[in-house]
Amino acid sequence: MIRAEKISKRYQNGAGEFLAVNEADFTIAKGDFVLVIGRSGSGKSTLLSMLGGLTRPSDGTVRIDDEEIWKMPDNRLSQIRAEKIGFVFQFSGLLPTLTARENVLLPVLFHRRKGDPANTRAVDLLRSFSLGEKLDSYPSQLSGGEVKRVAIARSLMNDPEILLADEPTGDLDVDTEQEIMDLFRSVNAQGKTILVVSHNPDLASFADRIFRMEKGTLVEIT
Amino acid sequence: MVTGTLLSTSFLVGGAQNSVQVGMDRLGADILILPQDYVIKGQSVLLTGKPTTFAFQDSVLSRVKSIPGIAVASPQLYIGTLQNQGCCATDLQLIGIDPENDFTIQSWLESELGRPLGKDECIVGFGIIGPVGTILKFYGHEYTVAGRLDPSGMGMDASIFIRMEDAYTMSEESGWKAVSPVGIREGQISAVLVRVEPGADKEAVAQKIRETVPSAYPFTVSHVATKVNSQLSLATEVLTAVTAAVTLVSIPFIALISTMVANERRRELALLRAMGATRLFIFSAVFSESLLLAALGGLAGIGISGLLLSLFEPLITGTLQVPFLWPSLWTIAGDAAVAIFLAVGIGGAASLYPAYRSSTMDPYEAIRRSEL
Ligand SMILES: Nc1ncnc2c1ncn2[C@@H]1O[C@H](COP(=O)(O)OP(=O)(O)O)[C@@H](O)[C@H]1O
Numbered sequence: 001m002i003r004a005e006k007i008s009k010r011y012q013n014g015a016g017e018f019l020a021v022n023e024a025d026f027t028i029a030k031g032d033f034v035l036v037i038g039r040s041g042s043g044k045s046t047l048l049s050m051l052g053g054l055t056r057p058s059d060g061t062v063r064i065d066d067e068e069i070w071k072m073p074d075n076r077l078s079q080i081r082a083e084k085i086g087f088v089f090q091f092s093g094l095l096p097t098l099t100a101r102e103n104v105l106l107p108v109l110f111h112r113r114k115g116d117p118a119n120t121r122a123v124d125l126l127r128s129f130s131l132g133e134k135l136d137s138y139p140s141q142l143s144g145g146e147v148k149r150v151a152i153a154r155s156l157m158n159d160p161e162i163l164l165a166d167e168p169t170g171d172l173d174v175d176t177e178q179e180i181m182d183l184f185r186s187v188n189a190q191g192k193t194i195l196v197v198s199h200n201p202d203l204a205s206f207a208d209r210i211f212r213m214e215k216g217t218l219v220e221i222t
Numbered sequence: 223m224v225t226g227t228l229l230s231t232s233f234l235v236g237g238a239q240n241s242v243q244v245g246m247d248r249l250g251a252d253i254l255i256l257p258q259d260y261v262i263k264g265q266s267v268l269l270t271g272k273p274t275t276f277a278f279q280d281s282v283l284s285r286v287k288s289i290p291g292i293a294v295a296s297p298q299l300y301i302g303t304l305q306n307q308g309c310c311a312t313d314l315q316l317i318g319i320d321p322e323n324d325f326t327i328q329s330w331l332e333s334e335l336g337r338p339l340g341k342d343e344c345i346v347g348f349g350i351i352g353p354v355g356t357i358l359k360f361y362g363h364e365y366t367v368a369g370r371l372d373p374s375g376m377g378m379d380a381s382i383f384i385r386m387e388d389a390y391t392m393s394e395e396s397g398w399k400a401v402s403p404v405g406i407r408e409g410q411i412s413a414v415l416v417r418v419e420p421g422a423d424k425e426a427v428a429q430k431i432r433e434t435v436p437s438a439y440p441f442t443v444s445h446v447a448t449k450v451n452s453q454l455s456l457a458t459e460v461l462t463a464v465t466a467a468v469t470l471v472s473i474p475f476i477a478l479i480s481t482m483v484a485n486e487r488r489r490e491l492a493l494l495r496a497m498g499a500t501r502l503f504i505f506s507a508v509f510s511e512s513l514l515l516a517a518l519g520g521l522a523g524i525g526i527s528g529l530l531l532s533l534f535e536p537l538i539t540g541t542l543q544v545p546f547l548w549p550s551l552w553t554i555a556g557d558a559a560v561a562i563f564l565a566v567g568i569g570g571a572a573s574l575y576p577a578y579r580s581s582t583m584d585p586y587e588a589i590r591r592s593e594l
């Protein structure tokens with residue numbers, strides 16, 4: 001469960017202050033598939049980063065499973081990021097010097113979960129995303145859709161409760177976009193909470209709840 | 223680069239000091255008497271080993287021996303060779319000794335050879351090739367190699383010690399046997415090596431020699447050593463200044479490189495943060511990478527400076543006019559350890575701030591910037 005209480009983010013710019021996110025206030029329940037749409041520059045990435053513990057809100061609090069994440073010491077917050085949250089970024093987010101399998105294994109550095117050996121799990125994840133042939137390929141040898149699937153596989157490596165995705169279909173063609181969104185749907189069907197941020201209103205059909213972000217202000221529209 | 227400079231400095235200084243000490247020990251003389259008119263060349267023989275032929279015009283030995291305070295006075299005869307056909311690439315210094323009075327290589331002869339130098343035998347310096355038993359021919363006269371001295375880093379390494387009598391014979395015969403004659407007459411000597419009596423004042427004895435034998439120029443050991451030291455200390459000062467400058471300049475330079483590396487990798491580091499890396503993890507990663515790079519750089523520096531030194535050693539010794547003897551392996555290892563330690567220290571110090579910056583950055587900020 002994610003609870004945002006009047007979170008705002010102000011940036012200093014030349015003229016003065018700029019309000020990138022203005023008192024966003026909402027609760028996302030476990031298992032929700034949420035889409036936030038809004039134009040470029042409306043504050044979506046900033047919002048996502050505050051929820052995921054990557055940038056500190058200027059005001060307000062963020063709770064994940066009733067814990068206030070921005071009151072924690074760094075090592076505890078890092079542990080939450082490692083265990084409970086998976087990130088998918090707009091850019092590839094893969095390390096170019098590592099193979100697909102090694103990239104997927106990276107999160108294990110920060111959280112050792114019980115269960116299958118890490119390598120088995122990484123390979124299983126990649127196979128289930130139809131990447132069984134690309135285990136030892138480098139990111140430069142993969143297509144845009146494949147890179148994105150590796151990135152999603154990596155975000156699931158530590159079996160997090162929450163998946164945060166920033167423009168995951170930003171630079172993909174319509175068919176690949178469909179493919180990736182279907183992937184999110186199936187992950188959501190396994191009970192994971194998913195928050196996707198995009199400028200593309202066409203993605204609305206995949207989500208249960210839809211928010212619109214406009215100049216820093218967030219409104220739920222369904 | 224830093225390590226290289228540090229290492230070169232300490233090698234050069236260590237090498238030269240080593241040579242002088244070993245050389246003086248080997249010589250074992252308190253005073254060296256040379257002909258007044260050959261003083262300059264004489265010093266060059268002693269220190270840089272440019273072979274020359276010279277001699278006193280008058281008989282000085284008996285007059286020197288009569289001076290009180292002198293324990294042993296041993297004559298030497300210096301004859302420079304022409305480029306030798308067989309054995310050696312460079313000119314050599316033939317040194318005639320009086321086996322009965324000699325104390326420069328005599329002790330060596332007794333311990334290694336167990337007998338005095340025989341007729342037409344020679345003892346060669348470290349730099350001369352050929353095993354014991356090799357026949358060397360100078361000015362038409364053949365000598366058999368009887369032994370080889372340890373390295374001195376001085377002119378001695380390219381010297382060949384023969385008996386004075388054989389030298390006179392060779393000189394006489396060179397008139398018809400050799401291309402150009404030696405030009406030394408029987409009884410002539412080039413130098414007298416003096417050991418003063420225990421407790422005697424070297425400088426006072428030297429002064430007495432100056433008064434008694436006007437054609438002689440006595441060097442005391444300290445005199446010789448001082449000349450080398452002053453030449454060296456200038457070189458040392460220059461190198462120390464260079465080292466200091468390089469070190470000072472390199473700290474911000476390394477910091478800049480660390481920062482650039484850290485910046486270039488901001489996105490990757492931010493990604494790791496998003497995956498759950500703690501600040502401490504990021505700090506350690508950047509810091510230890512810098513240390514590793516510094517250590518590798520240090521090793522490379524040592525390798526390069528070692529290579530450069532061995533390539534340019536003749537040039538360095540030539541231009542600085544100081545003898546050079548490679549320091550012992552332990553000294554080299556010590557210097558190398560210090561150099562690596564310094565490199566790692568400098569690398570570590572310079573990367574502290576970039577490492578700290580990387581660990582405290584806002585991950586979203588870093589990712590956003592790299593997306594622009
Ligand atoms: N570090 C920053 N400094 C100043 N302005 C920023 C910073 N980060 C984001 N902004 C501004 O905040 C606004 C929202 O940015 P962002 O959250 O990236 O929007 P979106 O993801 O919807 O495109 C933009 O106008 C952007 O220029």
Ligand SMILES: [Mg+2]
Nearest residue numbers: 044045046166
């Ligand atoms: Mg964005």
